[in-house]
Amino acid sequence: MKYTQSTLDKLEDILGDSGYITRYERGTFQSGWCVLEQKKVVVLNKFLDIEGKINIVMELIPRLNIEFDKLTHESQNLYEEVMKKQAVAAALALKEQQPEL
Numbered sequence: 001m002k003y004t005q006s007t008l009d010k011l012e013d014i015l016g017d018s019g020y021i022t023r024y025e026r027g028t029f030q031s032g033w034c035v036l037e038q039k040k041v042v043v044l045n046k047f048l049d050i051e052g053k054i055n056i057v058m059e060l061i062p063r064l065n066i067e068f069d070k071l072t073h074e075s076q077n078l079y080e081e082v083m084k085k086q087a088v089a090a091a092l093a094l095k096e097q098q099p100e101l
Contacts, residue, residue, distance in 0.1 A: 001081070002050040011057040011082070014075045015042055018067045022057075032056050035064070062086045 001007060012022045025036070033056050034043040042060060044053055061082050071079055072083035 001085075003054055003055075007076045008050060008054050008057065010074070010078055011054060014061060014066060014071060014079050014082075015057070015064070017075050018064070019070075020064065024053075033060060035060070058082050058085065079090070089100060 015022050018040075020040045020042050022042050022044065025043050026046055027043070032048055033051065034080065035041070036043070042057075042064075043055060047055065060077045066079060068076060068079065
């Protein structure tokens with residue numbers, strides 16, 4: 001996946017199609033983001049570079065209640081790609097935590 005504004009826009013479309021509003025604000029974010037679940041607002045640190053914003057949105061998407069049926073076909077494909085990458089990353093992290101026999 002390329003770290004471009006176009007990629008970020010496509011990731012934001014996944015959030016938007018599910019009813020989330022993406023805002024970029026300044027603040028004291030420990031992790032670079034904040035989610036207001038009741039209002040479906042995702043707030044990202046506006047001082048992050050494109051790569052940081054993309055990584056955070058990719059990290060957030062699996063945690064949010066994304067309504068797959070409401071996504072456009074292009075967004076559905078990207079959503080599936082993001083979910084696969086996160087599953088691989090989680091499996092690798094789990095493997096690293098397990099002691100070798």
